[in-house]
Amino acid sequence: MGFYEREVGFYREFAADCPVRTPRCYFGEVEMDSGVSLLLLEDLTWMRNLNSTGGVVDEVELVIRELGKLHAAWWGDARLDQTPWLPMKGIMTPDQAPVVLMQNWESFLGKLSIPVTDEVLSAGELCARYLSAVSISMYTQSPRTLIHHDVQGDNLLVAGDGEPSLALVDWQLTTAARPVLDLADFLVAHLETSERRRHEDRLLEIYHSVLTERGVADYPLEQCRDDYAMALLIPASRLATAVGLHPGLTATPDGFWNVAFPRYARALTDLGVSEFLEQHYS
Numbered sequence: 138m139g140f141y142e143r144e145v146g147f148y149r150e151f152a153a154d155c156p157v158r159t160p161r162c163y164f165g166e167v168e169m170d171s172g173v174s175l176l177l178l179e180d181l182t183w184m185r186n187l188n189s190t191g192g193v194v195d196e197v198e199l200v201i202r203e204l205g206k207l208h209a210a211w212w213g214d215a216r217l218d219q220t221p222w223l224p225m226k227g228i229m230t231p232d233q234a235p236v237v238l239m240q241n242w243e244s245f246l247g248k249l250s251i252p253v254t255d256e257v258l259s260a261g262e263l264c265a266r267y268l269s270a271v272s273i274s275m276y277t278q279s280p281r282t283l284i285h286h287d288v289q290g291d292n293l294l295v296a297g298d299g300e301p302s303l304a305l306v307d308w309q310l311t312t313a314a315r316p317v318l319d320l321a322d323f324l325v326a327h328l329e330t331s332e333r334r335r336h337e338d339r340l341l342e343i344y345h346s347v348l349t350e351r352g353v354a355d356y357p358l359e360q361c362r363d364d365y366a367m368a369l370l371i372p373a374s375r376l377a378t379a380v381g382l383h384p385g386l387t388a389t390p391d392g393f394w395n396v397a398f399p400r401y402a403r404a405l406t407d408l409g410v411s412e413f414l415e416q417h418y419s
Contacts, residue, residue: 138225138226138227138228138229139222139225139226139227140309140310141167141172141174141309142167142169142174142222143222143223143308143309143310143311143312144165144174144176144307144308144309144311145165145166145167145174145176146220146222146223147308147311148162148165148176148308149162149165150216150220151211151216151283151311152308154210155207155210156206156207156209156210157203157204157206157207157303157304157305158302158303158304158305159304159305159306159308160178160179160181160304160306161178161179162176162177162178162179163177163178163179164176164177165177178306181294181304181306183296184294184295184296184304185294185295185296185297186290186291186293186294186295187200187290187293187294187295187327188290189289189290189291189326189327189393189397190290190326190327190393190396190397190400192290192327192328192332194328194332194336194340196295197323197324197327197328197336197340198340198343199295199301199303200288200293200303200323201320201324201340201343201344201347202343202344202347203303203305204285204288204316204319204320204323204344205343205344205345205346205347205348205351206347206351207282207283207284207285207305207319208282208283208284208316208319208348208353209282209347209348209351209352209353210282210283210351211282211283212280212282212316212348212352212353213279213280213281213282214282214283217281217282217283217313218313223311223312223313224276224312224313225276225312228378229310229375230272231268231269231272231273231276232269234268234269234272234374234375234378235264235265235268235269235374237378237382238261238264238265238268238374238377238378239265241377241378241381241382242261242265242377242381243381244380244381244382245377245378245380245381245394246261247388248380248381248386248387248388248392248394249388249392249394249395249398250388250389250390250392250395251395251399254399254402256399256402256403256406257398257399257402259402259405259406259411260373260398260401260402260405261377263370263405263410263411263414264370264373264374264377266414267370267414267418268370268371268374270414270418271367271368271370271371271414271418272371274315274367275314275315275318275364275367275368275371276312276313276314276315278315280315280316280353280355280356281313281314281315281316282313282314282315282316283311283312283313284311284312284313284314284316284318284319285305285308285310285311285319286310286311286312286314286318286319286322287307287309287310287322288305288319288320288322288323289322289323289326289327290327291307292305292306292307293305293306294306315364315368316348316356316364317344317361317364317365317368318368318371318372320340320341320344320365320368321365321366321368321369321371321372322368322371322372324337324340325369325372325400325401325404326372326396326397326400326401328400329400330400330403330404333400333404334407341358341361341362341365342358344361345358345361348361363413366408366409366410366413367410367413367414369401369404369405369408369410370405370410372401373398373401373402373405376394376397376398376401377394377398380392380394
């Protein structure tokens, strides 16, 4: 799926111009024939990872602001269409992703250690029906920017001495897409549903204000909200596919997917995504 080529390419071609902190890359190489790769990165082990599903609002706001800086910096940049390794490949493309999701959906359900509710099943049906159309919209239609595409606790490092600072690691999925794909992925899975409901609108407004402060003038807040809701299908589908496909994963109460997927399903319901997609893509 081009993961190693994509991450080495990011550090070679994009990292130096990113306004968000990333590890300094001392060496990066990938052998395309064999897939063997090597990255030598700055040691950031003095920073701490965020909790993937146990977030607090202050941390989320810090991440949201940094994502706004990242997205504004690459907004509509010509290099997004001139970089051959940047598009998604393999089972993450709009053509393949819906097929692979359905092939692994029953396997995913079997690896849940929570009740399989009607809401969970409805989320799967929604993903199966609209994932292709939503993926085409997210990955190919304007406005697009450079996104991290895997914004979750393991890939976020925070230093808390004085003014908190954030570093983003693991750029294997970075691509060109609509910006709020990063927000939908992170915000919904990271916060408890009650906290997400309480702060969601305010956090989207903060994110949008960072974009506008940094020169983005062609992205109304209402479109930002609509894109955010629609984008939820992609991380929900990706999580179900990854868990269902992985031969080493089994049903376990500790599986983070037991927490994250129901949060995606609840957000899809809360935000009326089914009605929105039926109106725009049926």
